Each structure stands twice: as structure tokens, then as C-alpha cells.
Amino acid sequence: xxxxxxxxxxxxxxxxxxxxxxxxxxxxxxxxxxxxxxxxxxxxxxxxxxxxxxxxxxxxxxxxxxxxxxxxxxxxxxxxxxxxxxxxxxxxxxxxxxxxxxxxxxxxxxxx
Amino acid sequence: xxxxxxxxxxxxxxxxxxxxxxxxxxxxxxxxxxxxxxxxxxxxxxxxxxxxxxxxxxxxxxxxxxxxxxxxxxxxxxxxxxxxxxxxxxxxxxxxxxxxxxxxxxxxxxxxxxxxxxxxxxxxxxxxxxxxxxxxxxxxx
Numbered sequence: 001x002x003x004x005x006x007x008x009x010x011x012x013x014x015x016x017x018x019x020x021x022x023x024x025x026x027x028x029x030x031x032x033x034x035x036x037x038x039x040x041x042x043x044x045x046x047x048x049x050x051x052x053x054x055x056x057x058x059x060x061x062x063x064x065x066x067x068x069x070x071x072x073x074x075x076x077x078x079x080x081x082x083x084x085x086x087x088x089x090x091x092x093x094x095x096x097x098x099x100x101x102x103x104x105x106x107x108x109x110x111x112x
Numbered sequence: 113x114x115x116x117x118x119x120x121x122x123x124x125x126x127x128x129x130x131x132x133x134x135x136x137x138x139x140x141x142x143x144x145x146x147x148x149x150x151x152x153x154x155x156x157x158x159x160x161x162x163x164x165x166x167x168x169x170x171x172x173x174x175x176x177x178x179x180x181x182x183x184x185x186x187x188x189x190x191x192x193x194x195x196x197x198x199x200x201x202x203x204x205x206x207x208x209x210x211x212x213x214x215x216x217x218x219x220x221x222x223x224x225x226x227x228x229x230x231x232x233x234x235x236x237x238x239x240x241x242x243x244x245x246x247x248x249x250x251x252x253x
Contacts (some may be wrong), residue, residue, distance in 0.1 A: 044119045051122075059127045068130055071120045071137050074159060078113035078162075079153055 022049060026065045040074025043067040114159070117146070117166035125173040134174050135181050143171045144189045147196065161203050168209035175216045182220045189226065 028042035046067060046078055050058040063066060120139070134140065144151075146167040156158035166187040175181050196202050197210045222231040227243035237244055 039225060040116055044116060047119050055122075055126070059123060059130060062123045062131055063127075063133075068120065068123055068133050068139070069137050071116050071123070071141060072134070072137050075113060075116050075120070075146070076142060078116070079142075 018049070022046065022061070025049065026061065029067050029070050031067045036070075036077050039070040040077075043070040043074075051064045113166050114166050117163065117170050121166065121170035121173045123169070123186065124211065126177070127194055131174050131178045131181055135184055139176065140171065140184055141188065143167045143174070144185075144192060147171070147189075148192050151172070151201075161206065165203070165209065167208050168206055168213065172209060172213055172216070175213060179220065186217050186220050190221075192215075 225238035230240040
């Protein structure tokens with residue numbers, strides 16, 4: 001808190017603030033206690049905040065915290081809402097509209 | 113939501129492990145769903161077009177330089193992509209993105225023998241059973 005309230009701001013303070021912010025976003029993405037939308041929004045913010053570090057650095061942060069899963073989940077919820085489809089082949093429940101992800105994945109695994 | 117799709121596209125571009133993760137978490141199927149059903153899922157058609165464009169751009173990024181994802185996309189979405197490329201109501205920019213995706217999938221296409229199911233990259237006869245693998249064109253009624 002002392003760092004955040006310091007009037008004599010320096011580049012070091014700025015870097016520390018950025019680090020705290022990024023850590024908080026990463027914790028949010030990793031957390032099971034927040035909603036899908038919050039995790040997705042945190043992943044979006046993480047991308048925006050770390051874009052100045054370069055694409056490689058940003059992507060390694062996303063890999064480390066599972067940010068891509070958070071984004072996928074958020075898009076699913078936004079697009080399909082709470083509609084749940086039950087697969088007639090393997091009975092898996094999914095929010096997907098036309099193809100069961102589990103059946104499709106197992107078919108893919110067999111073929112390739 | 114469109115923003116999240118662009119974020120996904122930025123995340124995966126040129127990164128093998130994120131491309132793989134996108135596929136294993138059902139991301140390619142999700143993108144195909146959005147590409148095919150954006151118009152019916154969004155009330156605002158301009159948002160639907162933007163969502164379709166973002167999903168196509170994300171799919172393109174997830175396929176570039178990733179043979180496994182290309183094969184998965186080929187087995188799951190080739191019919192849908194070809195239909196969309198030929199549809200009159202597909203926006204021109206989105207159609208161009210679909211063409212780019214189809215070009216990426218081209219080297220991984222195959223001919224499947226209708227007799228034994230063997231897949232091969234090309235050829236008029238099946239290398240396994242010798243059955244003719246020519247494309248069956250629609251017959252007039």
C-alpha cells in the first residue's frame with residue numbers, strides 16, 4: 001500500500017505496481033472461486049497489460065495460468081448461455097451446438 | 113465476446129503449445145459453431161458478422177503451421193467452410209478468410225476409399241483394395 005500511495009513515483013514503483021496488477025490477474029484466472037466471465041475478463045486484461053512486453057512474453061504468461069481455457073469458457077457462456085446439449089452417442093453434456101466435443105475428440109484420436 | 117475472440121487469436125498466433133491447448137479444450141469446435149451459427153445466435157447482424165470474422169481470424173491463427181489442428185479442422189469443419197464460402201450472404205471479408213483457411217487445409221486433404229475406408233493423399237485407385245476412388249458426382253434425377 002505504501003508503494004501505491006507514494007507521491008514520489010519512480011520507474012521502480014511503476015514496475016512494482018505493474019507486477020502486482022499482473023499477479024492479481026493471474027491469480028484471478030487460476031482461481032476456482034470466481035465466475036467464468038470474471039476469469040475470461042481477467043485473461044483479456046492480462047493480454048492488454050502484458051502486450052508491451054512482447055508477444056512471446058505475453059503468450060508464456062497465458063500458457064502458465066491457463067488463460068486460453070478461461071477465454072474459451074467465457075466465449076462459450078456468452079454465445080450459448082446456459083443451453084446444455086446431451087450427446088446421443090456418449091451422453092456427455094456440453095454447451096456445444098452441433099458436435100459433441102468428447103465424441104469428436106475420441107474420433108479424432110482414433111483417426112490421427 | 114468478440115473482444116474475447118480477438119484475445120484468443122492474439123494469444124495463439126505462432127505459439128504451438130497454445131494452438132494445441134486451444135484444440136484440446138474444444139476451441140476449434142467452438143469456433144466452428146460460432147462461424148456457422150453466429151447469425152442465428154446474435155440479434156444484431158452487425159455483431160454476428162463481427163463475431164464470425166473474429167472466429168475465422170482465430171481459427172486461421174490456430175491452423176497456421178500446425179498440421180494436427182489442420183487435420184482436426186479438415187475432419188470436423190470442411191463441409192461447413194465450403195458451404196459458407198459459397199453462400200451469397202457471407203460478407204466478402206469473411207469469405208476471404210474462409211478461402212485462406214481452405215488454402216491452409218489443402219495439403220492435408222485426402223481421398224477416402226468408399227469400399228474399405230483407406231485414406232490416401234491422391235490417386236484414382238485405392239492403394240489397399242484397388243477400388244476406384246474417383247469423386248462421385250451428383251446424378252441428375
